[in-house]
Amino acid sequence: MNRFDWLPGFITLLAEERVAILHSDPILLAPAHCLHLDAEDWGRAARVASASGYRWAGLWGDPVDEQVRIYAVLAHEGDYLVLMTEVPLQAPVLASHTPYFPAADRLERHLHDLLGVDFQDHPDARRWTRHCAWPEDVYPLRSDFPVGGDSPKRAPADVDYPFERILGNGVYEIPVGPVHAGIIEPGHFRFQAVGEQVLRLEARLGYTHKGIEKIAVGRDASGLARLAGRVSGDSTVAHAWAACMAMERAAGVDVPPRALHLRALLAECERIANHLGDIGGICNDVGFAFAHQQFGRLREQWLRGNLAIFGHRLLMDVIVPGGVCRDLPEQWESIIKPQLSTLSRALDDLLAIIDDHSSLEDRLVDTGFLTAELAQMLGVTGYVGKASGQDFDVRRDHGYAPYDGLEVHSPCRTQGDVAARLQIRADEIRDSLNLINRLIQSLPAGPIAVDWPQSVRSSEGLAVVEGWRGEITSFVRFDEDGRVARFFPRDPSWFSLPALEHLVLGNIVPDFPVCNKSVNISYSGQDL
Amino acid sequence: MQKILRKIWQTGTLTEAPPAADEIEALGKEVKRIIDQRLGGSLAIRQVDTGSCNACELEIHALGNPYYDIARFGIHFVASPRHADLLLVTGPVSRHMETALRRTWRAMANPRFVIASGDCACNGGEFGSNYATCGGVSRVIPVDLHLPGCPPTPNDLMRGILTLMRKEQPQ
Numbered sequence: 112m113n114r115f116d117w118l119p120g121f122i123t124l125l126a127e128e129r130v131a132i133l134h135s136d137p138i139l140l141a142p143a144h145c146l147h148l149d150a151e152d153w154g155r156a157a158r159v160a161s162a163s164g165y166r167w168a169g170l171w172g173d174p175v176d177e178q179v180r181i182y183a184v185l186a187h188e189g190d191y192l193v194l195m196t197e198v199p200l201q202a203p204v205l206a207s208h209t210p211y212f213p214a215a216d217r218l219e220r221h222l223h224d225l226l227g228v229d230f231q232d233h234p235d236a237r238r239w240t241r242h243c244a245w246p247e248d249v250y251p252l253r254s255d256f257p258v259g260g261d262s263p264k265r266a267p268a269d270v271d272y273p274f275e276r277i278l279g280n281g282v283y284e285i286p287v288g289p290v291h292a293g294i295i296e297p298g299h300f301r302f303q304a305v306g307e308q309v310l311r312l313e314a315r316l317g318y319t320h321k322g323i324e325k326i327a328v329g330r331d332a333s334g335l336a337r338l339a340g341r342v343s344g345d346s347t348v349a350h351a352w353a354a355c356m357a358m359e360r361a362a363g364v365d366v367p368p369r370a371l372h373l374r375a376l377l378a379e380c381e382r383i384a385n386h387l388g389d390i391g392g393i394c395n396d397v398g399f400a401f402a403h404q405q406f407g408r409l410r411e412q413w414l415r416g417n418l419a420i421f422g423h424r425l426l427m428d429v430i431v432p433g434g435v436c437r438d439l440p441e442q443w444e445s446i447i448k449p450q451l452s453t454l455s456r457a458l459d460d461l462l463a464i465i466d467d468h469s470s471l472e473d474r475l476v477d478t479g480f481l482t483a484e485l486a487q488m489l490g491v492t493g494y495v496g497k498a499s500g501q502d503f504d505v506r507r508d509h510g511y512a513p514y515d516g517l518e519v520h521s522p523c524r525t526q527g528d529v530a531a532r533l534q535i536r537a538d539e540i541r542d543s544l545n546l547i548n549r550l551i552q553s554l555p556a557g558p559i560a561v562d563w564p565q566s567v568r569s570s571e572g573l574a575v576v577e578g579w580r581g582e583i584t585s586f587v588r589f590d591e592d593g594r595v596a597r598f599f600p601r602d603p604s605w606f607s608l609p610a611l612e613h614l615v616l617g618n619i620v621p622d623f624p625v626c627n628k629s630v631n632i633s634y635s636g637q638d639l
Numbered sequence: 640m641q642k643i644l645r646k647i648w649q650t651g652t653l654t655e656a657p658p659a660a661d662e663i664e665a666l667g668k669e670v671k672r673i674i675d676q677r678l679g680g681s682l683a684i685r686q687v688d689t690g691s692c693n694a695c696e697l698e699i700h701a702l703g704n705p706y707y708d709i710a711r712f713g714i715h716f717v718a719s720p721r722h723a724d725l726l727l728v729t730g731p732v733s734r735h736m737e738t739a740l741r742r743t744w745r746a747m748a749n750p751r752f753v754i755a756s757g758d759c760a761c762n763g764g765e766f767g768s769n770y771a772t773c774g775g776v777s778r779v780i781p782v783d784l785h786l787p788g789c790p791p792t793p794n795d796l797m798r799g800i801l802t803l804m805r806k807e808q809p810q
Contacts, residue, residue, distance in 0.1 A: 343693060344695070407705060408704060408705050
């Protein structure tokens with residue numbers, strides 16, 4: 112099957128719905144295909160895409176002079192189609208995609224809060240990212256908004272957020288957060304429960320909003336890579352890679368093959384470390400301390416390996432624009448090879464024990480069930496999607512280097528419960544071990560980076576990578592001086608948080624922690 | 640059950656001597672003395688993330704794994720600030736967490752200690768001070784110890800806690 116085989120059919124459907132395509136551009140954001148639409152047709156295009164079964168994969172706006180360019184990403188059969196339109200900054204009004212794609216809900220509200228785009232017919236008019244740090248009628252991403260803000264006063268708590276409530280005999284509300292009992296990121300969860308049963312869960316994030324999109328503006332390429340590496344600390348490799356790939360595409364930079372291999376090595380190491388921690392964490396949340404300690408030990412050994420090979424336990428700042436900043440140390444083979452075999456053996460033992468443990472099965476099987484239909488509708492990727500029948504992996508299906516030269520295997524299950532999300536993680540660890548083996552066998556010689564060109568001017572790029580949590584998209588535009596004018600990283604957590612709100616329904620309140628851990632969203636990656 | 644016991648036996652004890660043994664041993668004794676004297680034998684920590692990228696939390700979590708097992712020093716994490724002696728704060732203090740942080744600190748009983756943990760908590764780090772962040776913990780509440788690092792490793796965290804315990808008085 113060839114790339115974009117389906118696109119002519121879609122364009123015909125758009126024409127039937129009288130959607131005018133102003134410009135069809137395969138170059139601008141390549142390998143994604145860009146369709147420039149009239150703002151009038153924005154909603155109708157989404158209706159056609161939704162009826163065609165495409166997945167909605169992201170949205171951002173970019174203020175350029177007196178216009179706001181709006182981009183929405185659609186995914187289908189491993190290809191990415193970007194819909195693009197322009198609205199005037201003075202009156203940025205556009206049809207909402209949310210009626211056709213529920214996944215669009217919070218990203219549209221985020222874009223409204225930060226840039227003031229008014230999405231008509233959006234079913235939920237409430238703020239999302241904005242709390243009380245700036246007033247309702249000003250928008251931080253506009254160029255007239257000072258980066259330091261305009262209010263020196265303390266920001267009060269956002270106490271008036273109108274959560275939806277369920278009324279009735281015996282229904283009660285449980286507010287949780289933003290300061291939680293454990294060591295986790297700040298967010299607020301509002302439960303409506305009767306007895307032990309969860310009737311409704313509504314999450315409220317935005318607590319870790321730290322202005323990433325605003326402070327990216329004006330940075331140079333390496334400054335942006337550092338910032339991208341801190342969008343979500345557990346995904347530092349994935350976000351840095353996505354941002355660097357977007358910049359490299361914008362600048363027309365070819366990364367040397369050895370650097371690409373090393374990037375993939377880093378990404379697989381990151382995936383393994385996080386999955387090890389999560390499997391232990393899931394077991395811990397149902398009181399199985401043995402597995403928590405064992406997986407904690409494996410994770411710690413793995414992080415020490417990271418430190419020995421790449422110089423940082425969590426692999427921060429190794430990926431830089433144009434390549435990677437450090438090569439493998441001389442004795443790397445003697446570190447990594449025993450580590451691979453030790454982990455592989457330990458996994459065999461421990462997963463057999465987990466599998467045998469009936470009381471663990473009792474807590475994990477059928478808990479936090481997410482149907483394949485919902486997973487598809489919410490656009491979830493990564494282990495949450497793969498555990499609910501969404502057989503998609505960017506490395507395999509979109510094929511970026513160096514994965515396009517390797518046969519990437521991606522697990523998929525249909526049970527959709529906590530147990531399946533744990534199993535997918537275990538499967539992915541094995542696949543990553545396998546990939547690491549093949550990456551080091553085929554490691555090319557040569558340079559690990561190229562110099563960043565001085566001649567980058569007014570260009571933009573879009574990258575999509577498979578982080579350990581799922582699909583990450585990253586958009587970068589350079590201004591006429593080669594400085595970053597716009598950066599938007601879209602973490603998979605945007606879509607897995609709504610999935611969490613659904614999959615917890617009907618479960619008992621004490622099972623929320625394990626449901627939450629099995630989804631493990633990044634609050635920081637979502638709040639930006 | 641047999642398999643579990645066999646695995647535990649095979650794994651053995653991993654807990655290792657603390658890093659830079661001389662330094663930590665000396666500090667450890669002093670810490671023990673101060674903790675016994677002032678805090679009734681244990682140090683309770685309440686951790687608050689005020690907008691970190693979550694890397695700091697990963698390393699704080701690691702303090703509980705079998706290699707560090709910080710509980711053996713009488714140090715443990717608690718759910719409520721009312722039970723805590725020490726507030727361990729990460730992140731540049733997003734303005735959306737400003738009030739929550741202040742309230743958490745106010746809920747603690749005296750004497751109370753505050754550690755600003757990680758580059759962001761020290762001075763805003765990569766995020767600095769902007770419309771959405773305060774640019775460091777000490778701009779919001781008094782800080783007893785600044786612990787740099789991105790993120791501070793478990794060893795850094797242990798050293799920081801021990802150094803703090805050696806200080807005479809909390810701010």
